[in-house]
Amino acid sequence: MTGILRRVMPLGDPVRKTKDDEDFSVEYSIAMEYNGPPLPYNLPRVSPVVVGEIPTANAFPLWSGLLDMDLPVIQPVKKKARPGEDGGQKFEVVGLPWNSPDANAKFESSMVIGSKGCLRSQDDKLSDDSTLSSHYLHEPPVHGHEKRPSAVTFHSTDSFDERSFVTDSDGDTVPGRPKAQNSGKKGSCYHCKRGSRFTKKEACIVCDAKYCYRCLLRAMGSMEEGRKCLLCTGFRIDESKRISLGKCSRMMKRLLPEAEIKRIMRAEFSCVNNQLSSKLVFVNNRPLKKRELLLLQSCANPPRNLTPGYYWYDRTAGFWGKAGEKPSQLISGQLNIGGQMEREASNGNIGVLINGREITKEELWMLKAAGISCKGKPHFWVSPDGFCQEEGQYNPRGMIWEKAKTKIMCKILSLPYPSNPASSDRVEVNKENDVDYVSVPRKLLLIGSENSGTSTIFKQIKISFGDAFTEEERRGLKLVIQSKLYCYLGLLMEARERFEKESLREKEKGKSILFECEVSDSGYGSWAKDSRKKKGKGLVINQSRPSHPGKTIQKEAKPTYAISPKLKRFCDWLLGVIAAGNVEDMVSPSSCEYSALIDELWKDEAIQATYSRRNELEELPRVATYFLERAMEILKEDYGPSDMDILYAEGISSSNGVVSTNFSFPKSVQSGAFGDAAARRVDSSSYQLIRVHPNSLGVNCKWLEMFEDVNLILFCISLTDYDEFFDDDSGGSKNKMVASRDLFQKIVTHPVFSKKHFLLLLNKFDLFEEKIEQVCLTRCEWFKDFNPVISRNHHRGNDVNGSPSLAQRAFYYIAVKFKRHFRSLMDHKLYVSLVTGLEQDTVKDFLLYAREIIDWDEDITLINEDSSTSN
Ligand SMILES: Nc1nc2c(ncn2[C@@H]2O[C@H](COP(=O)(O)OP(=O)(O)OP(=O)(O)O)[C@@H](O)[C@H]2O)c(=O)[nH]1
Numbered sequence: 001m002t003g004i005l006r007r008v009m010p011l012g013d014p015v016r017k018t019k020d021d022e023d024f025s026v027e028y029s030i031a032m033e034y035n036g037p038p039l040p041y042n043l044p045r046v047s048p049v050v051v052g053e054i055p056t057a058n059a060f061p062l063w064s065g066l067l068d069m070d071l072p073v074i075q076p077v078k079k080k081a082r083p084g085e086d087g088g089q090k091f092e093v094v095g096l097p098w099n100s101p102d103a104n105a106k107f108e109s110s111m112v113i114g115s116k117g118c119l120r121s122q123d124d125k126l127s128d129d130s131t132l133s134s135h136y137l138h139e140p141p142v143h144g145h146e147k148r149p150s151a152v153t154f155h156s157t158d159s160f161d162e163r164s165f166v167t168d169s170d171g172d173t174v175p176g177r178p179k180a181q182n183s184g185k186k187g188s189c190y191h192c193k194r195g196s197r198f199t200k201k202e203a204c205i206v207c208d209a210k211y212c213y214r215c216l217l218r219a220m221g222s223m224e225e226g227r228k229c230l231l232c233t234g235f236r237i238d239e240s241k242r243i244s245l246g247k248c249s250r251m252m253k254r255l256l257p258e259a260e261i262k263r264i265m266r267a268e269f270s271c272v273n274n275q276l277s278s279k280l281v282f283v284n285n286r287p288l289k290k291r292e293l294l295l296l297q298s299c300a301n302p303p304r305n306l307t308p309g310y311y312w313y314d315r316t317a318g319f320w321g322k323a324g325e326k327p328s329q330l331i332s333g334q335l336n337i338g339g340q341m342e343r344e345a346s347n348g349n350i351g352v353l354i355n356g357r358e359i360t361k362e363e364l365w366m367l368k369a370a371g372i373s374c375k376g377k378p379h380f381w382v383s384p385d386g387f388c389q390e391e392g393q394y395n396p397r398g399m400i401w402e403k404a405k406t407k408i409m410c411k412i413l414s415l416p417y418p419s420n421p422a423s424s425d426r427v428e429v430n431k432e433n434d435v436d437y438v439s440v441p442r443k444l445l446l447i448g449s450e451n452s453g454t455s456t457i458f459k460q461i462k463i464s465f466g467d468a469f470t471e472e473e474r475r476g477l478k479l480v481i482q483s484k485l486y487c488y489l490g491l492l493m494e495a496r497e498r499f500e501k502e503s504l505r506e507k508e509k510g511k512s513i514l515f516e517c518e519v520s521d522s523g524y525g526s527w528a529k530d531s532r533k534k535k536g537k538g539l540v541i542n543q544s545r546p547s548h549p550g551k552t553i554q555k556e557a558k559p560t561y562a563i564s565p566k567l568k569r570f571c572d573w574l575l576g577v578i579a580a581g582n583v584e585d586m587v588s589p590s591s592c593e594y595s596a597l598i599d600e601l602w603k604d605e606a607i608q609a610t611y612s613r614r615n616e617l618e619e620l621p622r623v624a625t626y627f628l629e630r631a632m633e634i635l636k637e638d639y640g641p642s643d644m645d646i647l648y649a650e651g652i653s654s655s656n657g658v659v660s661t662n663f664s665f666p667k668s669v670q671s672g673a674f675g676d677a678a679a680r681r682v683d684s685s686s687y688q689l690i691r692v693h694p695n696s697l698g699v700n701c702k703w704l705e706m707f708e709d710v711n712l713i714l715f716c717i718s719l720t721d722y723d724e725f726f727d728d729d730s731g732g733s734k735n736k737m738v739a740s741r742d743l744f745q746k747i748v749t750h751p752v753f754s755k756k757h758f759l760l761l762l763n764k765f766d767l768f769e770e771k772i773e774q775v776c777l778t779r780c781e782w783f784k785d786f787n788p789v790i791s792r793n794h795h796r797g798n799d800v801n802g803s804p805s806l807a808q809r810a811f812y813y814i815a816v817k818f819k820r821h822f823r824s825l826m827d828h829k830l831y832v833s834l835v836t837g838l839e840q841d842t843v844k845d846f847l848l849y850a851r852e853i854i855d856w857d858e859d860i861t862l863i864n865e866d867s868s869t870s871n
C-alpha cells in the first residue's frame, strides 16, 4: 500500500457556531493518520482545525510555517456548504495532499452537520464506519519509491506442485520445498488473499506462505512439526527461519491455549525433520561431520543461532565468526572441528595477526582500547583468557579483557566480549541474546558540539528506557557532581571578590547605590531586582520593618560582600586548588574535614548576597542553582545521586569520550496517538545509543569509521547557540550555531555516512523561547533573513488564533535553513525534530520518530530486495 495520508478522523463532536440558518460555521478537531515515509519534520499528528469559516492552511498552525518547502501540506479548497439530504449542511474539503508530484492525487474529506451542529450522516460512497470520511481520489506515489507492479505471483498452497520438491545434493533424506508464491495482491494473506503488508500474519517455516489470523489454523492444521502448512509437513525448513524456531508469536497466543502452544513449539524445535544438516555447516572451509556438529552444539559455550553457512573458528582463543567477517562470538576453545583456519578467514587487511588470522580494523581498535600496541604489525598469540603475547617469543603484551574501556569498545563495535573475563569458559556476545528472542540492536549515534545537550539526552534515554546506572557509574557521577559543585562555589567566590571591589570603589567615589522598593498591602516589600539589573546591580534584600502600602521607598546599599579573614583564607586556598585543576582532591573521603567550613561559607551573608545576583554571572550555568541550594547534602560522604541529580549533572561521567547504553521501548510507549495503527510494528527490537564527544573524533572526524554500521545519526544542536560566540583558532570570533552547522557538514559528508539517514535534534527549546523574546534571531549572520510576521495577539505560546509563536516560527525557520543548506549534500535523508526541555519524557517523541525512520528504511530495503530477487 502506498497511501500517505490514511484518514482524517474527527476528535469529538463538532461544535456549531451559529450565525443564521443558512450560514453558520462549525469547529471541529481532527486527527490525521499519516502512514508512509517519515515526514521531514517531527510534527504533531493531531491538529485542531476550524472548518466552515475558512479552512485554509492556517488551520494547521504548526505546519503552516513550512508551507513553502517540500513539506506535505493539505491545501483545502473551500466548497460552499450545501444542504444535506436531511436538512443539515454538508462540508467538503478537497485539497492536494502533501505536495504530491501527481496533480491528480486529491484528498477529499466530507461531513454532514445536522441543524443542531451534530454529525448526522455520511457520504456512503466514501465512508466505511467513521463519522468523517476521507480518501484519496487517486493514490499518490511515495516520494522516490514508485509503486511497482507486484513481482510475486501467488499459487495457493492447494495447488502446490509436487514436482517442485527438491532433494538435498548432500544426500540428506529430508526434502526441501521452494518458496510459495502469492497470486493475490502484494502483502495479502496467501489463503484468503485479503489484507495488506501491515496485516499481522504467520508464516510457514518451510515455504514462507503467510496466513492471516482467520486462515492460519485452516492452512496449518494440527502442526505436528510446528508452523508448517499441511502440505509442507515432512519437509525441510527454510533455513532463514531457524532463528525463530520454538518462538511463539502473538497471533499464535491469541489463537490457541497455552498447553497446545507449548506442544507445537516443542515439536517445532526438536522434531527430526527440522534439525540442521551437518553438511550445510562449513567451518574453516570444510563441511562438518555429524559428530562434529554434535560436539559444537553440545560444548559449554556453543555458537548461538547456528544456521547453514560458512564460518571460521579460532580454536586457540575461541573466536567464531562468519567467513569473511569480524568475530561475532567467543565460543568454547579447543574443539576439534572443521578445517585449518586461514589467514584471510575474516578478510582482515591490516597486517596484524591473531593466532594466524589477519584481524579486521574493528579488532585493531579493540586492541588499542586494551592498551596493546600494534606498531610494526605484530603477530599475536592470544589464549582463551585474553592473554596476548607475540608469536614465537615470550613477550607478553597484556590482557585483552582486563580494561573497562575494552568492554565499551566491544559493545560499540559489536565485537564479542567474555561475560566473565576471568574465566575462559563462559563467554557471550552480549546480554540481549540471553532473552528469548534474538535481535541485533539497532544503533543510534548521538553527536553534537560542546554544550549542545548530548549528555543530557543520553541520560534522559538511559533513565527512561535504558539499562539502569550501575553502582560504578553512580560513583563516577557522584564525583562529577561534587567536583562541579566546588567549581560553582569557586565562581561565587570570584564574583564575591568582584562585587566587593566594585562596591568599595563606588563608596570611595562617594556614590551610593539606591535601591527601590514598592511596599505591598501588608506593609512589607522586596527590593526591586529588575530596575537595577539593567545597571548590573541587582540585589534582593527583604525589608525588615513594615511601611506604608503603595509607597516607594529607597535605601542605600551596604557593602555586604566582605567576609571574615578565616573564610577569606579558605576561599583563597580553594580558588587555588580549582585553578590548579585539582578539584578532584576535594571530593576524596578525607576532604569531609572541609564540610564545616563550606557550610559556614555557604551561609555567609556575603556569599548569599552574591548568590542572589546569580543572574549576572554568565559563567554560572543555570543548573548550578539546583545543586548549590543542596550544597551541604551533596558534599556529604554518604551522598548518592538521584536520577534527577544525574540528569541535571553536567557531563556523563569523568570520561569525555564514547559511551553507550542499550534501551528498548516499553509497551506504553509503543502506541502513539493512533493506538494500534501507529504501533503497527510490535517492537521487540533493542536499540543501542552511542554518544560520542566531537573532541574524540580526531582530525577530520576520522574515527567516525568506527560507526559505519549505525542505523541513524542523531545530531544535536542547541537552539540557544544563535547569539553565542567563541574565539576560534584563527583568533576571530565564531558564532556557535555556524560552528555546529560546519561540524554537521563534516559529518554528513564523511564517506562512511554517505547512505545514512540523519535526524537533526533542535534542542533546548524551553531556553530558546525565553531568549528569542530578548535577543533577535538575526544576531546570527546565517539567520539574517529571518523576518517573521508577528500577529497582534502575539505571546509566547500559540496565540489565540492558533498561529505559531515567535519561537515556533524561529524553530521552523532554522529547520528549513538546515534542510535547504544540506539538500544538495544529503539527498532527502535529513529529518528534523524538536527537543523541548529537561523533563525525562521529552525524548520520547523524537525516539518514536527515530524508530519510524529506521522502520521505514528497513521496509524499503526489504521491498527493494524482494523486487530484485523476484526479477
Ligand atoms: N533548560 C534546558 N537545559 C538543558 C537542556 N538540555 C541540556 N541542558 C543543559 O545544558 C547544559 C549542557 O548540556 P550537556 O548535556 O552537558 O551537553 P553537552 O555539553 O553536549 O555534553 P558534555 O560535553 O558531556 O557536557 C547542561 O547544563 C544541561 O543541564 C534543555 O533542553 N533545556
Ligand SMILES: [Mg+2]
Binding pocket: 450, 451, 455, 650, 651
Ligand atoms: Mg556539557
